Amino acid sequence: MREPASEVRRALPFMLTGAVTGLMSLAMLIGVLLVVPLLLIGVGWFVLPTAIRGLRWTAGLDRRRVGAFTGTALPELYPSTEGSLLDQVRIALLDPSTRRDLGWLVVHGLSGTVLGLLSVALPLSALNALLVPSYWWAFPVDDPVTSPYPVTSWALALTMPLIAVAYAALALWLVPRLAKWQVSWARAWLAPTQAAQLTKRVSELAASRAAALEAHGAELRRIERDLHDGTQNRLVGVVMHLGIIERALRRDPESALPLILRAQDAADDALGELREVVRSIYPPVLSERGLDGAVAGLVAHCSVPCTLIAEAVPRVPAAVESAAYFVVAEALTNVAKHSGAEQAEVRMSMRRSAGSQEEMLMIEVSDDGVGGASETGGSGLRGIRRRVDAFDGRTELTSPDGGPTVLRVELPCGS
Amino acid sequence: MRVVIAEDDALLREGLVLLLSNEGIDVEAAVDNAEDFLAAVTHARPDAAVVDVRLPPSYSDEGLRAAAEARRRIPGLPVLVLSAYVEDSYAAELLADGADSVGYLLKERVGRVEKFLEALRRVADGATVLDPEVVSQLMVRRRADDPLRTLTPREGEVLALMAEGHGNMAIAEKLVVTETAVSKHIRNIFAKLGLEPSDSGHRRVMAVLAHLRS
Numbered sequence: 209m210r211e212p213a214s215e216v217r218r219a220l221p222f223m224l225t226g227a228v229t230g231l232m233s234l235a236m237l238i239g240v241l242l243v244v245p246l247l248l249i250g251v252g253w254f255v256l257p258t259a260i261r262g263l264r265w266t267a268g269l270d271r272r273r274v275g276a277f278t279g280t281a282l283p284e285l286y287p288s289t290e291g292s293l294l295d296q297v298r299i300a301l302l303d304p305s306t307r308r309d310l311g312w313l314v315v316h317g318l319s320g321t322v323l324g325l326l327s328v329a330l331p332l333s334a335l336n337a338l339l340v341p342s343y344w345w346a347f348p349v350d351d352p353v354t355s356p357y358p359v360t361s362w363a364l365a366l367t368m369p370l371i372a373v374a375y376a377a378l379a380l381w382l383v384p385r386l387a388k389w390q391v392s393w394a395r396a397w398l399a400p401t402q403a404a405q406l407t408k409r410v411s412e413l414a415a416s417r418a419a420a421l422e423a424h425g426a427e428l429r430r431i432e433r434d435l436h437d438g439t440q441n442r443l444v445g446v447v448m449h450l451g452i453i454e455r456a457l458r459r460d461p462e463s464a465l466p467l468i469l470r471a472q473d474a475a476d477d478a479l480g481e482l483r484e485v486v487r488s489i490y491p492p493v494l495s496e497r498g499l500d501g502a503v504a505g506l507v508a509h510c511s512v513p514c515t516l517i518a519e520a521v522p523r524v525p526a527a528v529e530s531a532a533y534f535v536v537a538e539a540l541t542n543v544a545k546h547s548g549a550e551q552a553e554v555r556m557s558m559r560r561s562a563g564s565q566e567e568m569l570m571i572e573v574s575d576d577g578v579g580g581a582s583e584t585g586g587s588g589l590r591g592i593r594r595r596v597d598a599f600d601g602r603t604e605l606t607s608p609d610g611g612p613t614v615l616r617v618e619l620p621c622g623s
Numbered sequence: 624m625r626v627v628i629a630e631d632d633a634l635l636r637e638g639l640v641l642l643l644s645n646e647g648i649d650v651e652a653a654v655d656n657a658e659d660f661l662a663a664v665t666h667a668r669p670d671a672a673v674v675d676v677r678l679p680p681s682y683s684d685e686g687l688r689a690a691a692e693a694r695r696r697i698p699g700l701p702v703l704v705l706s707a708y709v710e711d712s713y714a715a716e717l718l719a720d721g722a723d724s725v726g727y728l729l730k731e732r733v734g735r736v737e738k739f740l741e742a743l744r745r746v747a748d749g750a751t752v753l754d755p756e757v758v759s760q761l762m763v764r765r766r767a768d769d770p771l772r773t774l775t776p777r778e779g780e781v782l783a784l785m786a787e788g789h790g791n792m793a794i795a796e797k798l799v800v801t802e803t804a805v806s807k808h809i810r811n812i813f814a815k816l817g818l819e820p821s822d823s824g825h826r827r828v829m830a831v832l833a834h835l836r837s
Contacts, residue, residue: 437677442634447733452641455646
């Protein structure tokens with residue numbers, strides 16, 4: 209019996225708040241219905257956006273109520289209402305969410321209050337029936353206590369515990385079911401349609417593709433600049449000094465020697481810069497030693513003592529490896545530069561995401577430093593997010609003042 | 624000759640100073656940004672300016688803007704622009720307000736000191752000097768029905784040398800042909816492109832470029 213009892217205890221506040229939102233839904237429904245005749249005389253069109261906002265707000269109350277009760281959020285998905293008043297009204301009226309919200313107002317407005325009060329009334333009646341034997345005699349004979357039949361004698365009063373048991377049993381059976389029904393009605397009316405969810409997903413994917421193109425473009429610009437302003441300038445320097453040397457050899461061979469050394473330096477610099485550019489495009493260490501080997505190298509060279517916990521990371525697409533390597537390298541640079549930490553830790557593992565069954569590479573970089581890291585502070589974290597967004601991945605940073613700082617990154621591996 | 628240099632890369636700047644002063648050219652100033660460059664040319668009034676296209680702060684085309692601004696302040700100031708790569712819109716922009724005393728060369732041309740000095744002198748003397756790459760790039764982008772594609776390879780060579788600012792005699796020398804042959808090629812080129820023949824060096828370049836840009 210304990211379990212149904214605790215279910216009732218859990219369901220009661222839910223049903224009781226449902227009684228309140230039921231009243232509000234009814235009021236909102238009446239309000240919306242009042243707007244309809246106003247539409248005929250024109251004024252209604254100006255009130256309509258407000259009415260729709262009110263409608264959504266009221267439906268939102270129950271979304272949150274149901275979400276809190278079941279522990280699974282009931283997402284709210286409306287088409288964005290931007291643009292002129294006319295556009296807003298048109299979009300809102302055409303969107304199925306408006307009809308569904310209205311449907312919910314009808315269902316909940318008519319049932320919510322009644323069911324909520326019923327849910328509370330049943331246990332209270334059981335309690336009352338238990339107490340009737342102690343007070344029934346105080347009532348006048350022509351207006352006796354009725355629970356549910358008139359109690360006019362001790363004999364009848366002594367049947368009351370049975371009634372209490374009946375009420376309690378009914379409450380135990382009915383209240384959790386009422387709550388369940390209300391949840392399923394709410395899901396049926398208030399959950400976004402699959403079309404709306406797909407629309408949202410499409411816009412998310414469009415955004416991540418735009419981010420990918422943007423990141424790619426920025427990357428190409430950086431590489432172009434590094435090559436032109438770095439490597440190529442050094443090579444021009446080599447060519448220029450060779451030219452000067454050629455002229456010097458004709459005139460005064462002695463003066464050529466320091467120039468040759470300078471040309472040599474410039475050639476060395478060109479090679480060094482070329483190596484840097486290549487490394488920044490795709491670190492060669494990744495192809496040689498794989499992601500975990502490459503990250504182990506980063507961890508070993510970090511100036512803050514750092515441990516690596518890598519759980520069976522298989523080979524993932526090169527672009528993902530490169531991004532993951534970049535994330536760890538940037539994060540460890542931040543740790544070394546800003547955190548003042550004594551200890552840092554890098555974790556890498558593969559996981560399947562719950563929804564899409566997609567393989568995700570999880571990276572966590574934590575340190576015991578001073579905390580207070582933010583994306584507005586250094587461009588390193590912003591760079592990490594940009595790179596991760598490009599893969600439709602997730603970046604999460606927690607860094608309260610006083611530490612610790614934890615950076616979590618999830619990268620979909622496209623399988 | 625007195626010149627002012629604007630080049631942000633320290634090694635190249637010092638190299639240019641060394642190269643030019645070894646050849647007896649006075650480097651009045653060598654600066655690394657557009658502002659100092661404008662101040663220097665206004666003050667020194669050099670015979671020519673050598674400017675890198677990319678200058679701080681954004682390293683896009685500040686050098687080009689500075690060159691245009693310098694020519695606005697000192698009309699006719701000879702400017703030789705150096706660029707890491709050929710971009711015909713840069714060339715077009717440079718030539719937009721008159722092609723006299725303008726040069727546009729790839730940076731690495733400074734290594735061929737003699738040719739580079741010759742180009743610099745020609746610019747200082749009022750000629751137009753375009754990098755051979757500019758012309759060859761413009762030719763590559765032609766549509767199939769473009770009259771430029773009807774030029775013979777020899778006529779293409781002559782056109783490129785014209786764009787580099789060479790006169791008929793110099794072209795004849797370089798191609799090891801007679802001056803009469805060169806004149807004939809040039810007449811053919813102008814006829815094929817539907818241009819008025821002209822003998823003045825930079826006007827010829829202008830006419831060709833105007834056609835190329837269209």
